[in-house]
Amino acid sequence: MVYVIRRDGSYLARSLSLSQAMTEREPDEVPHPGRSGRRQGLLERDSDFDAVHRLIGWQKLGTGDMAAAVGLDLDAVMSPVESYITQSRLRSVAINILLLLICVLITWLIMRLQRHRAMLQAIYDVLPVGVVVTDPQGHIVDCNQMSEQLLGLERKVQLSSDLSRFEGRLYHADGSRMSAAELPGMRALLGGELVHHEEVGFIHPAQKAMCWLSISAIPCSDAGYGVVIAFIDITHSRNHRQAVEHIAFHDALTGLPNRRLLSDRLNQALSRTARQPGRLVVCFLDLDGFKPVNDKHGHDAGDALLMEIAKRLQKVVRTGDTVARLGGDEFVVVLNGLGSAQEMDDVLERIAAAVATPVELGASQTAQVTASIGVAMHPEDGDDADTLLRYADQAMYRAKQSGQCICHFRREGRESVVW
Secondary structure, eight states: OEEEEETTSBEEEESSSHHHHTTOBOOTTSOOTTTOSSSEEEEEEEOTTTOOEEEEEEEEETTTTEEEEEEEEHHHHHHHHHHHHHHHHHHHHHHHHHHHHHHHHHHHHHHTTTTSHHHHHHHHTSSSSEEEEEOTTSBEEEEOHHHHHHHTOOHHHHHTOBGGGGTTTEEOTTSOBOOGGGSHHHHHHHHOOOEEEEEEEEEOTTTOSEEEEEEEEEEOGGGTOOEEEEEEEOHHHHHHHHHHHHHHHBOTTTOOBOHHHHHHHHHHHHHHHTTSOSEEEEEEEEEETHHHHHHHHOHHHHHHHHHHHHHHHHHHSOTTOEEEEEETTEEEEEEEEEOOHHHHHHHHHHHHHHHHSOEEEETTEEEOOEEEEEEEEETTSOSSHHHHHHHHHHHHHHHHHHOTTEEEETTTTEEEEOO
């Protein structure tokens, strides 16, 4: 509703019930826009003409002898919102009550498994969670349909087995096999340990591939049973998490460790030096002649060259060494446990030779780059990762200033042509 009203409460115009309003004037006891001392405002009231409850916003015009107002039917405006809020609250309450009831029912039914087997089977067979129940000796006495699907074992096979059946088929997160005593179910059964969401690898008989389960195990000796084991398939989520972690700690182009992972690897190597003989060497590499490759052949060719250099560096270092890319054409190689200066020189020569070997770029095009290498050694040049990286970087710049294909040793202050 839209209307214009005088100071005395009489109407000049009204979008609804105009014929009635033009002969009427708002009573003095009724608040209305014309009478207010303010220039604008809001009021809530019922209409005298159609009894509709409205929220009215008004603004005085000119000298204030008249006011224009717009009124919205509060019931019409708020009804959909209130209905949605009410429905949402009801749905939320219903869902919460349903979840609570399911949890209570499952717990209650498992504790009374012997007397309520039929009801329990009907309920927990529809759960998206595998469930296995054992007696105090570890023999499987019950399981649900999801456990058949996740373990690849029929119900009758499971019921004729015990937990030792899974020895050698479950794996730790690092890929090593679990012994019988390490199985989550065995730890809960024999040691009374409460196992929560432990990630376990499992070779599925049908898929012939490693899948990953999140396993929880609860001792139930007080109820006359051994252990209740619940597990879900987390293969997809685990693979997704590892992919995200790989992106966070690896170079997107070459797949090599990035600066964050390099720092972690270098700190681990420094920790090992106290327990293992040998020298820790940090080599900082910068490619000479990389920019002309980009300028001449394009960035795709430059990327191809960087990927090939990364593969070559990984091949020439030993197992346990680390090759990382810091960005651009800068690489870092961490060499662990070098026994002698000659061994270090041999590795550096292999690195320089691998970089300097021409790279095929396709269409009968080749490119060749070399490397300026800066070397810092532990403990001679420093005892922490940041110091070693900084000194190796400084040594690399000195090598680059001296000429291509040069290796500069920070503390020894010597340079050698390694290719």
